[in-house]
Amino acid sequence: xxxxxxxxxxxxxxxxxxxxxxxxxxxxxxxxxxxxxxxxxxxxxxxxxxxxxxxxxxxxxxxxxxxxxxxxxxxxxxxxxxxxxxxxxxxxxxxxxxxxxxxxxxxxxxxxxxxxxxxxxxxxxxxxxxxxxxxxx
Numbered sequence: 001x002x003x004x005x006x007x008x009x010x011x012x013x014x015x016x017x018x019x020x021x022x023x024x025x026x027x028x029x030x031x032x033x034x035x036x037x038x039x040x041x042x043x044x045x046x047x048x049x050x051x052x053x054x055x056x057x058x059x060x061x062x063x064x065x066x067x068x069x070x071x072x073x074x075x076x077x078x079x080x081x082x083x084x085x086x087x088x089x090x091x092x093x094x095x096x097x098x099x100x101x102x103x104x105x106x107x108x109x110x111x112x113x114x115x116x117x118x119x120x121x122x123x124x125x126x127x128x129x130x131x132x133x134x135x136x137x
Contacts, residue, residue, distance in 0.1 A: 088129025
């Protein structure tokens with residue numbers, strides 16, 4: 001299979017959906033707690049290069065979405081809607097969460113930050129899995 005032979009509309013929509021989940025998660029749901037856990041103030045966050053931050057984050061979302069789409073198109077073709085969502089959840093739980101957990105242990109980050117970020121990545125992948133499953137019906 002050609003590695004670029006995926007549903008590109010699904011890739012973009014899933015990346016946008018995951019990006020939206022991040023906006024909600026790190027905004028009204030966990031925003032203040034997250035700022036405290038990373039030690040930033042609203043003023044410091046506003047001083048960041050928002051184009052670079054959001055542009056880079058969306059580019060990473062596209063890469064993650066494409067990888068999930070490629071996985072479904074190549075290895076998980078005949079999975080049901082629910083199993084595709086569980087597969088996406090498993091990717092986050094089995095790969096993403098342990099990776100960030102290991103990094104946070106060595107960089108001595110607060111456990112609160114780990115749980116906030118791990119929760120986000122689980123929701124991110126569940127959302128992307130749902131979008132990709134929906135587009136593949």
